[in-house]
Amino acid sequence: MATLVHTETLDLAARFPGAVTADTRPGYSGWIVNKENLVEVATTLRDEFGFDLLSHVTGVDYFPDKMEVVYNAYRTTGGPGIFFKVQVPRVDPIEVPSVTPIWPGAEFQEREIFDLYGIKFTNHPDLRRILMWEGFDGHPLRKDWHEPFYEEDNKPFKSRWPDGKFLSAEDKNPYKDNLRFPQGFDPEKITFDGEAALYGALAKYQTTDKNGLKTDHVIVNMGPQHPSTHGVFRAAVVLDGETVIGLKPVMGYLHRNHEKIGERNTFLQNMPFTDRLDYFNSMSNNWGYSLAVEKLMGVKPPERAEYLRVIMAELSRIQNHLILIGMLLNDLGTFFTPALYAFEERELILDIFEATSGTRMMCNYHRFGGVARDLPAGVFEKIRDLVEDRIPRKADEFDRFLTENEVLVSRMKGVKVINGEDAINYSITGPVLRAAGIPYDVRRAQPYGIYDRFDFDVALRHNGDLYDNYLIRLDEIRQSVRILQQALKQMPEGPVMTGKPQYQVRVPAGESYGRIEAPKGELGFYIISTGKPNPWRYHVRAPSFINITALEKMCVGQKIADFVAILGVIDIVLGELDR
C-alpha cells in the first residue's frame, strides 16, 4: 500500500550547505531554500535528481512576518515528490526569482501568486495580473486583505450561529453591496485601462518586413462569450492571415475566489465547494480533497468505501471523456449529433450519481474516512449493466462512427498539439501528456486509494497530435471499464465510513498534498492546517489551469480553426481553471 508521504532520501542540505535547510516545522516536510540560490537548486533538482515535472507552485501568507513560495516537483518516472520552499519577509516589495527558465510551466502559476499575494517574480517573462483585472485594489489572498462581505476570519460566523440570528452581509457593507473602494477614490478620475497591459504584451508580435515596412497583424479576441471556448475563457490571438503567430489567454471570468472562501470554511464545509471546481467530475474532486485531509488526520477509509470511490471516480472519467469527444466534434464543426450521443450515455451515469449521492452533478459524496452513504438498492446492478454491456458497446460505436471517418482523420491527423519533452517542461499532466508519449499516470506513478490492486494499462499514444489526443480518450474509457469490472467483482460488504460522521473534524497541524489522476490531469489539494477548525491555506492544483500554460506554445504556427480544436482536446473546464 503506497502512501502519499513525501519520503525522500536525498539530502539537499548536504548538497547545498548554507543555502538549503530542512523544513523542521512539525507536520511539514521538504526543504527551505535561500532565495538567492533558488534557481541553482531548482536546476540541480531537475538535471541531477530527475525531478522534471514541476507539479505546482503556490504562495502561503504566514501573517504577520513572512511569505512563502512552495514548489512541488515530481519525477515523470514515478515515485514521491519533493517540496522546496522559499521564505521572504513580508515587507513590500516582496521579490522571488522566477523558475520559468527552468520549468516554463510555472509561468501562469507565478502570475497567479503575483496577482493574489503580490509577490513579484524577477526575470518572469510576462508578469501581469491573471485572475483579477489590472487595477484591482489589493492582493486578495493576503491574510490582512478583507473582502467586502467580510465578517470574521473563520466560519461558522457568530452572526448566524448558534442562535440563528441573521444579519445579511449587505447590511454590514457601507455600499450595501459586494464592493470596496480605497479611501478618497473618485470613479470619474480613473486613468488606467485594464486592457492596455494585455495589448502591450501582444505588441511584441509586430513584425517588420525586409523593406522596413511595419506589418500590422490582426488581433482577434475569442471569448469570453464564444461558443468554442467551453465557457468564459478568452484568448487574444494575433493572426497573420489565418495563421496564429501569438496568443495570450485571458482568464478570471469565472474566478469564484475558491481559495479565499476555502480558508474561511471549516474542513468539511469545503467538500461541496470542491464539487464546483471541475463540475463534470465532482466525484474525483472530492477524492483529491479527502486524500489531502485524511493524510493529515491519519484516517483510512474502510474497504468498501475505497471500492466505492474507485467506482465513482472511474464512472466520472468515462462520462468526462465521452463529453470531451462529443464536444471536440462540435468544435470541429460536426454540430450536436456526436454531442447528443455523448450526453445520452452521460445521463445514465448521472442517474447512478443521483441515486447514490442525491444530486446529478454536485455529488458531495466523500467524507474524511469514507463516503457519505452506501449504494441504494438496485444501483449496483445498474452499474454492472453499464460496465459489462452498455459502455463497452458505446465505446465501440464511437470508434466505429468516428475513428476512421475521413473528414475527422484529415482534420486531426498530424495537427501537432505538443511533444513529450515540451509537455513535461510545461507541467502538463493527464491525457494530453500521455498522448505525447509520456506514460505518466498518478494511478501508477504514485498509487493512491486501492489502484495498486487493479490490472490496467496506462493508456499511451506517441504522436501528440489531435488524432492521438482523441484516440487516447477512447483508450482511457476502455481502461476505466476494465478497472470497473474488477472493482465490481471484488467489492466487499461492510461499513462505508470509519468512525462516526461528524461536522467538525480535528485536523492536526501540518501541511499535506493529496493528488489524484483526475480525468483532466493531476488534481491536487495543498492544505496547511494550524490545528484549528479551518485550513490556514487551501490551494488547488488545477490541471485545466496548468495545462493551459502551454496553449501559446501549442497554437503558434497553427491555423485559427485548429486553435479551437486544440483548446478542445486540452479539455479545460472553467470552474477549475479560474477557481
Place this chain on the structure above:
Amino acid sequence: MTDNKELNSPGYEIPDDLAHAVSITTIDRLYNWGRRSSVWPLMFGLACCAIEMIAAQASRYDLARFGMEVMRPSPRQSDLMIVAGTVTKKMVPSIVRLYNQMPEPKYVMAMGACASGGGPFKEGYNVVAGVDKFIPVDVYVPGCPPTPQALIAGLIKLQEKIDKQSIRKVRWYRKGADTVQIPVPVLGPDIMDPRRYDEIKRLASRAVPAGEKPAEAVEATSSPAEEA
C-alpha cells in the same frame, strides 16, 4: 395545433360544423402564441449551470418541445438570455454588453443560486451577488445547479409571462421606445456601476484606509443621513 385551446378566444359562438376550421382570437393571443413557441436562447454558459442547460437541450429532456432548441451564439438573434452560472465582477461588463445587444423583446432568466443571488460563492471578492444588480431578470430558477426539469419549469413560467403581455402595453412598441440600454459597468479598484458614481464618491471620501476591516467602516459611515 395543440395550442388551439389557448389560442381560441371564448365568448364567441362558433358553429359546430366550423369548429375545426375557424378560430376566433385576439391579435395579442396569436402574437404571443407565436412568440412563446419560438424563444431562442442565447448560447451563453458561465459555469456549472451551463452543463445542465446543455443537458436540458439534449435528447432526454429535449427543449425542442418548447421551440427553444435553437441556441444562438449571437445576442443579435436571441430572445432569452439564460444567465447560467456565477456572475463575476470581471464578467459583468460583458454580460451587460450582451444584454444591450439583444433586440427587444428580450427576457432574462437567472438560472441557479449564483445568478439569482450569489449562491455559495456570494462572499467572494470577485462575485456579484446576483445578476439582477445589473440587468433586469424575468424568471429566477433555484437550485445548485437546477435540474433540467427545474430549468424547464422556469421556461414554462416565462411562457406564462409572455402570454400575459399585450401589444398595446409593452414597452417596445411605444412611440420613440428603443432597446433598453444599461450603462456598462467599469472595472476600477472594484466593479463600478456608472449609475452609482455619486454614491461611491460620497462613501469613498469617508471610508477608512484600505486594509482596515470593513465592519469598522460600517460604524464610521452608517449614519442615517448617509443613505438618503
